[in-house]
Amino acid sequence: MALLDIAGVSVRFGNVPALRGVSLSVDAGEAVAVLGANGAGKTTLLRAIMGRVPVEAGTLTLDGEAIGDMRTSGLVDRGLSLCPEGRQLFPAMSVEDNLLLGANRAVIRVARARLATIYERFPWLRERRSVLAGAFSGGEQQIVAIGRALMAAPRLLLLDEPSSGLSPVAIARVREVLGQVRETGTAILLVEQNVQLAAAMTGRGYVLNRGVIAASGETAALVDSEALADAYLGGAA
Amino acid sequence: MLQQALVNGVVLGALFALLGVGLTLVYGVMDVPNFAQAGVVTLGAYIMVTLHQAAHWPFFLAVAGGVVAAGLISVATERFAYRFVRTRPLAAPAVALGLLLILDNSALELWGGDHVSLTPPYGAGLIQLGGMTVPAVGVALVLTAAVSMLLLWLLLTRTGIGRAIRAVSQNPEAAATLGIELERQYVTAFFISGVLAGLAAFAYAPTYAVFPYMADGVIFDGFVVVILGGLGNVWGAALGGILLGLVESLSAVYVSAAYQTAIGFVVLLLVIVLRPAGLFATTARRVA
Numbered sequence: 001m002a003l004l005d006i007a008g009v010s011v012r013f014g015n016v017p018a019l020r021g022v023s024l025s026v027d028a029g030e031a032v033a034v035l036g037a038n039g040a041g042k043t044t045l046l047r048a049i050m051g052r053v054p055v056e057a058g059t060l061t062l063d064g065e066a067i068g069d070m071r072t073s074g075l076v077d078r079g080l081s082l083c084p085e086g087r088q089l090f091p092a093m094s095v096e097d098n099l100l101l102g103a104n105r106a107v108i109r110v111a112r113a114r115l116a117t118i119y120e121r122f123p124w125l126r127e128r129r130s131v132l133a134g135a136f137s138g139g140e141q142q143i144v145a146i147g148r149a150l151m152a153a154p155r156l157l158l159l160d161e162p163s164s165g166l167s168p169v170a171i172a173r174v175r176e177v178l179g180q181v182r183e184t185g186t187a188i189l190l191v192e193q194n195v196q197l198a199a200a201m202t203g204r205g206y207v208l209n210r211g212v213i214a215a216s217g218e219t220a221a222l223v224d225s226e227a228l229a230d231a232y233l234g235g236a237a
Numbered sequence: 238m239l240q241q242a243l244v245n246g247v248v249l250g251a252l253f254a255l256l257g258v259g260l261t262l263v264y265g266v267m268d269v270p271n272f273a274q275a276g277v278v279t280l281g282a283y284i285m286v287t288l289h290q291a292a293h294w295p296f297f298l299a300v301a302g303g304v305v306a307a308g309l310i311s312v313a314t315e316r317f318a319y320r321f322v323r324t325r326p327l328a329a330p331a332v333a334l335g336l337l338l339i340l341d342n343s344a345l346e347l348w349g350g351d352h353v354s355l356t357p358p359y360g361a362g363l364i365q366l367g368g369m370t371v372p373a374v375g376v377a378l379v380l381t382a383a384v385s386m387l388l389l390w391l392l393l394t395r396t397g398i399g400r401a402i403r404a405v406s407q408n409p410e411a412a413a414t415l416g417i418e419l420e421r422q423y424v425t426a427f428f429i430s431g432v433l434a435g436l437a438a439f440a441y442a443p444t445y446a447v448f449p450y451m452a453d454g455v456i457f458d459g460f461v462v463v464i465l466g467g468l469g470n471v472w473g474a475a476l477g478g479i480l481l482g483l484v485e486s487l488s489a490v491y492v493s494a495a496y497q498t499a500i501g502f503v504v505l506l507l508v509i510v511l512r513p514a515g516l517f518a519t520t521a522r523r524v525a
């Protein structure tokens with residue numbers, strides 16, 4: 001049984017269908033990519049999984065349990081965590097406060113223990129724990145955002161374009177951090193436009209084109225696929 | 238003369254700060270100008286008077302009862318009114334004014350329009366402070382404001398509850414994505430703000446009088462303090478309160494008492510023109 005199983009999920013904003021009958025799955029410990037052009041519905045997909053936009057049709061299950069009607073808090077309790085598009089840190093709060101907020105569902109003793117683990121794994125965060133998050137560059141903020149998402153101790157980490165807007169050096173750093181996350185066995189659902197990053201981080205993937213899954217398979221094969229080329233050309237049309 | 242004006246200014250400023258901090262907290266998390274807080278002050282004061290004088294509760298127990306009741310009334314305003322205008326920001330000021338009228342008129346209906354007084358055991362006491370004579374109720378007001386603000390600051394910066402409130406004020410959707418329940422933070426913020434309103438009632442009812450519209454004037458000063466201090470800034474509200482209190486009390490002495498509140502308004506305009514984000518502005522929107 002897959003860890004996350006999505007079947008026939010549709011979402012619409014008013015008259016605009018953002019997702020149409022999307023089905024995908026992620027196994028425990030697996031890393032899966034979703035590729036697609038601007039406006040394909042990638043963010044909507046992750047937000048739907050996280051209970052942030054209402055799902056019009058379809059089913060979502062986590063470990064066999066239906067999660068379609070669950071509140072975000074319940075989803076976090078069950079092991080889902082989203083590192084959102086644009087990082088969305090709390091700029092006037094310290095790195096440490098941002099990180100602790102990632103563990104807001106846990107009692108403080110547990111949150112502190114997770115913080116110690118994160119600091120051990122990413123000493124860079126410990127060194128900057130009292131700096132305000134708003135003071136960082138985009139790449140640094142992305143590391144904080146990933147750290148914050150990990151503070152929920154997720155079984156499945158959802159990542160929305162972690163490389164977006166970053167320099168090649170910063171992307172390399174994000175890639176390194178995600179590599180470390182992979183080593184811990186946390187499953188990943190990675191939404192990306194950067195196909196090199198997606199191919200490096202994930203084994204399997206899906207191409208999302210205007211709200212529809214257009215192809216799926218090994219990420220490395222998808223990168224050169226016609227479906228992906230169509231998705232980008234189609235996205236521009 | 239000057240010394241007395243300074244003392245009066247600090248006492249007045251402590252009251253403004255106490256009100257302003259509650260307003261700024263609610264504004265921070267929910268974006269509503271909570272005029273109804275004045276009504277919460279009024280009802281809190283009447284409940285204290287009733288518990289003390291009619292039910293014969295000991296003074297400080299009656300005060301505690303009134304403070305808790307004020308917190309609950311404030312939560313009720315959120316739960317049964319403000320919550321429904323969250324997605325309609327234009328409606329918020331009208332709803333806030335409507336709530337103020339409802340609360341004030343409830344007080345009028347329940348207790349009538351006569352002035353009554355809340356008299357603490359130390360009510361007539363005078364304290365000598367470095368050659369000045371300060372009424373004990375004024376000292377109690379300043380101490381109440383100082384302790385409340387310190388506790389609020391500790392709550393906001395040192396606890397998970399406070400961290401969640403600050404997160405919601407900075408980026409509600411990001412907070413919700415982390416599993417923070419927004420409704421719970423609204424309830425918490427309104428409860429705290431109501432408790433602060435209750436403390437304000439306790440602190441200033443003995444100096445002024447208890448009547449249905451007792452706080453409608455000072456709530457205006459509370460809003461000036463919010464603008465002076467910068468939205469969502471607790472220390473800014475504290476400093477802004479003292480500053481406004483001093484300006485008003487000095488101008489009452491050296492300009493004209495009739496213009497006291499008007500001078501506060503001039504200060505507000507000057508700040509809006511010269512420092513639009515408040516006197517103590519940081520770049521980001523925040524609470525703490």
Ligand SMILES: Nc1ncnc2c1ncn2[C@@H]1O[C@H](COP(=O)(O)OP(=O)(O)OP(=O)(O)O)[C@@H](O)[C@H]1O
Nearest residue numbers: 013016018036037038039040041042043044045085
């Ligand atoms: N809150 C919303 N209200 C209305 N329409 C929306 C909303 N969010 C997204 N959409 C629309 O849904 C579609 C999918 O948007 P989404 O943000 O999911 O795309 P995306 O693949 O994440 O794009 P990008 O690569 O630019 O981040 C777009 O047409 C978008 O305009």
Ligand SMILES: [Mg+2]
Nearest residue numbers: 042043044085
């Ligand atoms: Mg997106």
